[in-house]
C-alpha cells in the first residue's frame with residue numbers, strides 16, 4: 127500500500143451503494159486514468175462511514191477531506207481540483223448546521239463524541255482485502271491468544287473486560303464462554319448471531335459489510351477459548367452484500383492460514399461456515415436460531431437447557447452477537463483494563479447505534495456507554511429535522527419502549543434503559559417528532575410482532591393479535607375508556623405468560639407509550655382526536671375558502687382526484703374520495719389546506 | 723420417483739436433484755436447499771416442494787411447514803419487477819405507509835400479490851440498511867430513496883415501456 131501517495135475512500139455501505147457509490151468508484155478510477163494518476167492515487171471502496179444522511183461519501187487521505195452527497199459527475203472535479211491543483215472542492219464539503227464548511231472529518235461534531243471500537247475499521251479499509259485488515263493489527267489478537275494464552279486466560283481476560291452481549295440481553299460474554307468451555311462434550315460450536323431482526327437497525331450488517339475479518343478473528347478466538355473447532359454465522363439471505371464480503375473474507379483467511387487446519391501453524395483447527403436465515407424475526411432468539419440452522423421451523427424452545435449445555439445438534443454451543451464479537455480482538459490487543467475504562471461501571475465499552483428517524487444526521491454511530499440520549503440525538507445527531515420539536519426516542523426495537531424529553535439526560539447503559547421502561551436492544555434508535563402519534567407507533571410495533579410471532583404459544587399468538595385490534599380501534603376513535611384498562615391488563619398477561627422473549631417483550635412498546643403518553647391515548651378515546659394529527663380516521667383535510675386563491679396546485683398533486691375547482695376559484699375536497707395522503711397540504715403555498 | 727403425482731418437467735427435477743446432492747441430500751440443509759431452489763425457479767410451488775421433500779427423504783408437510791414459516795420463501799411467482807417497500811421503523815416514521823398505500827392503489831394489488839400481467843409484485847421488507855434515505859423502495863436491485871407518495875407514479879413509469 128505504500129506506493130500510493132493518496133487514497134480516495136468511497137463509502138460502500140448499503141445506503142451509499144444504493145445511491146450510486148459503485149459508479150462513483152468507477153468514474154473516479156476513470157478520471158485518475160485520464161490524468162495518469164492511477165499509480166499514485168488508490169480508490170478503495172470501504173464499509174460504512176456512518177454518516178449515511180449525507181451519502182454517498184468520498185474521503186480523501188491523508189488530509190481527511192470529507193466530501194458529502196457526491197454524484198458520479200463530481201468525480202472529475204475532485205480529481206482535477208483536489209488531487210492535481212490541491213484545492214478542496216468547496217461545494218462538496220459538509221456544511222455544519224451552525225454554518226460554515228467543515229474541511230475535514232476530524233472537525234465534525236458527528237465524529238467528535240464517538241469512540242470507535244466495534245466500528246474501528248468500517249470506513250477505513252477495503253473489506254475485501256485481508257492485507258488491509260492485517261495492516262491495522264488484524265489477526266494479531268488471534269496470534270497472541272494462540273501463542274501466549276491458555277483458554278482459561280482468554281476467558282478471564284474477556285470476563286475481566288466486563289464485555290456484555292450486544293445482541294440485546296447484555297449477558298456477560300466471558301461467563302457465557304466459560305459455560306461452553308467447562309462442558310466437556312465434543313464437538314462444540316461457535317455461532318455468530320447476524321440475524322438482526324430489529325426492523326429499524328442496520329449495525330450488525332454494517333459491521334459485516336465493513337469489517338468481516340474482525341468477526342472471523344473473534345470467532346476463532348472464541349473457538350480456542352471454548353474448545354470448538356467449528357464456527358457458524360447465521361445471516362439473513364436478504365443481506366447479499368454482507369454475505370458476499372463474508373465469503374471473500376473466509377476464503378482469504380483460509381488462504382492465509384488464519385482459518386482451517388492448523389491455524390497460524392499451531393495444532394488449533396477452526397473453520398467458519400455461513401448459514402442462511404430466511405427472514406423471521408424470532409430466529410434472532412438463540413434457541414430458535416439453532417433450530418433454524420438445523421433446517422427446522424425457527425421456533426424457540428424453553429431455556430434451560432441453554433445453548434452452552436445443548437445447542438446446535440444437541441452439542442455445546444456459544445452464541446454471541448456480531449458486535450459482541452467485533453469487540454473481542456481489541457480487548458485482547460489493548461487489555462481488559464483499557465476496555466473497562468471506557469463506559470460505565472456495569473456496562474463497559476461502547477455501543478453502536480443505528481440512529482434514524484426524524485433526526486438530522488441519520489447514521490451509524492458508536493459511543494461510550496454512559497453517553498446521554500441528549501448528546502446522541504442533539505450533538506451527534508444534529509437535532510431534529512426541519513426544526514420540529516423532539517417528542518420521543520424509541521430504543522430496543524419491538525421489545526423496547528419510547529422515552530421522552532424527561533429521559534434525555536439518562537446515561538445510556540443496559541440497566542438505566544431497563545429502569546426507565548425501555549431496553550438497549552440491539553441498537554436501533556429511532557427519533558420521533560411532534561408529528562408522530564404514539565398510539566400509532568405502538569400499533570406499528572404490534573403489527574410487526576403479530577406478523578413475526580411463531581405461533582407456538584397462545585399468549586403471544588392470540589394475545590398480541592387482540593392487543594393490535596384494540597390499538598386499531600383506538601386509532602380509529604372507536605374505543606372506550608375501559609378499553610384502556612383492558613389493554614393494560616392484557617399487556618401484563620402476555621408479558622408474564624409467553625414462552626420466549628418475543629412474546630414477553632411484545633407489549634413493551636404499548637406499556638411504555640401508555641406510561642409516557644397517557645394523555646394521547648385518552649384524547650383518542652374520549653375526544654376522538656389524534657393530538658399529533660396523524661391518525662387518518664380521525665382527521666379531515668379541508669380547504670379554507672378565505673386562503674384559497676384557486677392556483678390548482680393541490681388538485682394537480684392529489685393522487686386520487688379528490689379536489690375539484692376551476693382556476694382562480696375556491697377549491698373543494700371530496701371527503702369520500704380523499705385518502706388522506708397529505709399531498710395537498712405540501713402542495714399549497716397559501717396555507718389554504720388544513721387538517722381537522 | 724413414481725411417488726411424485728403432480729407433473730414436473732424432467733429438467734426441473736434434474737435441477738432439484740442437483741441442488742439436493744450439492745448438500746449431500748442432508749435433511750438438515752433444507753433451508754439452504756429451498757433457498758437455492760427458489761433462486762433458480764423464482765418461487766416454490768407445491769410440486770417443487772414435493773420434489774424437494776422426496777429428495778431429502780422428508781415428509782412434504784415438513785417442507786411446507788418451513789416454506790410457510792419464513793417470509794423469504796414464496797409460493798407464488800414474483801413479478802418481473804418485484805417492488806419492495808421498506809416498512810422498517812425509520813421508514814415508517816418518515817411516511818412509508820403512505821407510499822405503500824399509493825403503490826397498492828396504483829397497481830390495484832395487495833401486499834404479497836403479483837399484477838395480472840406478471841409485471842409487478844408488491845412486498846414489504848424491514849430495514850434495508852439505508853435508513854438515511856428513508857422512505858426506501860426497491861424495484862428489483864434498484865433502490866429509490868426519499869420516496870414520496872406523489873413520486874410513485876414516476877417510479878412505475880420507468881418500467882411502463884419495459885417488457
Ligand SMILES: Cc1cc2nc3c(=O)[nH]c(=O)nc-3n(C[C@H](O)[C@H](O)[C@H](O)COP(=O)(O)O)c2cc1C
Nearest residue numbers: 291292293319322323410411412446447450627628
Ligand atoms: C425475539 C428475539 C429476537 C432476538 N433477535 C436478536 C438479533 O436479531 N440479533 C442478536 O444478536 N440477538 C438477538 N436476540 C438475542 C439472542 O437470543 C441472544 O441473546 C444473543 O444472540 C446472544 O448474544 P450476545 O450475548 O452476544 O448478545 C433476540 C432475542 C429475542 C428474544
Ligand code: SF4
Nearest residue numbers: 581582583586626629
Ligand atoms: S412468545 Fe411468541 S414467538 Fe415466542 S414462542 Fe411464543 S408464540 Fe413463538
Ligand code: SF4
Nearest residue numbers: 684704705707708710
Ligand atoms: S389529502 Fe391527499 S387525497 Fe386527500 S385531498 Fe389532499 S391530496 Fe387529495
Ligand code: FES
Nearest residue numbers: 808810813850852
Ligand atoms: S427502516 Fe427502511 S431502510 Fe432502515
